[in-house]
Amino acid sequence: xxxxxxxxxxxxxLVRAGAEVFAREGFVAASLSAISRQAGVSNGALxxxxxxxxxxxxxxESEALDVVRQVVREAATREVRPLAVLVEATYGLVGRLxxxxxxxxxxxxxxxPGRGAMPAPRREWQRWVEETMRRAGREGWLARxxxxxxxxxxxxxxxxxxQVLGGEQRTWLSRERVAGFWDLLLPRxxxxxxxxxxxxxxxxxxxxxxxxxxxxxxxxxRKPART
Amino acid sequence: xxxxxxxxxxxxxLVRAGAEVFAREGFVAASLSAISRQAGVSNGALxxxxxxxxxxxxxxESEALDVVRQVVREAATREVRPLAVLVEATYGLVGRLxxxxxxxxxxxxxxxPGRGAMPAPRREWQRWVEETMRRAGREGWLARxxxxxxxxxxxxxxxxxxQVLGGEQRTWLSRERVAGFWDLLLPRxxxxxxxxxxxxxxxxxxxxxxxxxxxxxxxxxRKPART
Numbered sequence: 001x002x003x004x005x006x007x008x009x010x011x012x013x014l015v016r017a018g019a020e021v022f023a024r025e026g027f028v029a030a031s032l033s034a035i036s037r038q039a040g041v042s043n044g045a046l047x048x049x050x051x052x053x054x055x056x057x058x059x060x061e062s063e064a065l066d067v068v069r070q071v072v073r074e075a076a077t078r079e080v081r082p083l084a085v086l087v088e089a090t091y092g093l094v095g096r097l098x099x100x101x102x103x104x105x106x107x108x109x110x111x112x113p114g115r116g117a118m119p120a121p122r123r124e125w126q127r128w129v130e131e132t133m134r135r136a137g138r139e140g141w142l143a144r145x146x147x148x149x150x151x152x153x154x155x156x157x158x159x160x161x162x163q164v165l166g167g168e169q170r171t172w173l174s175r176e177r178v179a180g181f182w183d184l185l186l187p188r189x190x191x192x193x194x195x196x197x198x199x200x201x202x203x204x205x206x207x208x209x210x211x212x213x214x215x216x217x218x219x220x221x222r223k224p225a226r227t
Numbered sequence: 228x229x230x231x232x233x234x235x236x237x238x239x240x241l242v243r244a245g246a247e248v249f250a251r252e253g254f255v256a257a258s259l260s261a262i263s264r265q266a267g268v269s270n271g272a273l274x275x276x277x278x279x280x281x282x283x284x285x286x287x288e289s290e291a292l293d294v295v296r297q298v299v300r301e302a303a304t305r306e307v308r309p310l311a312v313l314v315e316a317t318y319g320l321v322g323r324l325x326x327x328x329x330x331x332x333x334x335x336x337x338x339x340p341g342r343g344a345m346p347a348p349r350r351e352w353q354r355w356v357e358e359t360m361r362r363a364g365r366e367g368w369l370a371r372x373x374x375x376x377x378x379x380x381x382x383x384x385x386x387x388x389x390q391v392l393g394g395e396q397r398t399w400l401s402r403e404r405v406a407g408f409w410d411l412l413l414p415r416x417x418x419x420x421x422x423x424x425x426x427x428x429x430x431x432x433x434x435x436x437x438x439x440x441x442x443x444x445x446x447x448x449r450k451p452a453r454t
Binding site for chain 2: 151161
């Protein structure tokens with residue numbers, strides 16, 4: 001039992017060390033011995049858990065994918081209306097990217113030309129944003145003339161930009177950046193009109209409601225067909 | 228003279244081949260012999276022009292940087308008002324990214340962990356967008372309450388997203404994508420109000436004015452302090 005716990009802890013340390021080395025040096029240049037050194041374990045222990053560098057990279061990616069799924073699930077428990085869920089999820093994602101090197105590395109690894117293919121976490125995020133924005137359209141939350149496809153593309157492009165630029169300058173992964181973005185986009189998505197029915201959509205997300213300056217509300221939104 | 232022309236042509240072929248191999252395999256994995264093979268020249272010829280892989284990568288980056296400067300210069304000759312220049316320049320940039328592997332590779336190379344540092348073309352683009360958005364703010368082109376910093380960040384993040392996602396799925400580098408983005412952002416930047424003073428800002432950019440469906444105009448913009 002104790003042995004198993006130790007194995008779980010070693011595996012976790014290896015995934016984290018792998019993410020750090022991949023993020024710093026890239027998949028191709030990263031050496032397994034640098035990774036085991038960083039994790040403080042022997043090469044043998046690394047090979048016991050991962051048969052190859054590729055297998056370790058897949059573990060990093062898979063953990064980042066789990067985080068994406070967790071972020072959107074959490075957002076959906078805090079909010080009901082699709083646009084509010086979307087806003088909340090972008091804060092969640094950017095926060096996890098800022099805090100966790102495994103998430104940062106997982107978003108980058110698949111597009112490392114040495115490995116090919118679009119990274120799974122990014123693909124999953126894109127799929128979910130598109131699906132949620134289509135639902136917002138179907139349920140009547142989007143302003144007339146706003147295409148769910150364009151709206152989803154803007155959100156996916158901007159969050160991808162935050163993620164990529166955040167790898168270079170950490171300020172791109174701040175709540176203020178995300179708030180500034182929603183502050184510009186959300187009123188247009190919901191056909192904002194000052195002074196009309198406030199439906200309580202906050203560009204600052206749930207966390208920001210207590211204290212942040214970015215609790216601008218989007219108003220003038222049409223009643224949804226159903227909730 | 229003929230010899231010099233041939234040298235120029237060989238150098239150009241090498242930069243292009245380098246961009247292709249870097250884009251496909253990444254900086255670390257790219258081999259000089261794969262690049263000379265791709266360019267159809269000898270290893271000796273490659274070494275005559277570039278003393279190292281790093282020198283070749285710098286040439287690719289430097290060419291992409293020139294393209295960024297050219298794109299913003301061209302946009303500024305076609306348009307005067309800062310927001311129109313910005314819209315035009317994003318079409319120019321995305322178009323060049325779609326058409327030219329040297330630009331695509333140049334935008335990615337610097338952030339290849341094997342080389343480190345933010346790529347020069349991306350940095351230059353960010354600097355120019357920020358400067359132009361500040362000018363838009365100073366000259367009274369932005370709606371009340373819109374922060375030039377937030378607006379610039381949204382444009383930089385989205386265009387970075389187009390660039391990165393476009394490396395994986397080429398549809399992200401289409402005029403329709405860019406038009407869809409401006410269609411959502413521009414009305415908010417200029418405090419769009421249907422039916423009010425049309426100032427003729429087209430989300431479709433200059434090219435789209437003849438024929439595209441995306442010539443939505445942003446109206447209700449305040450008069451600028453000066454032009």
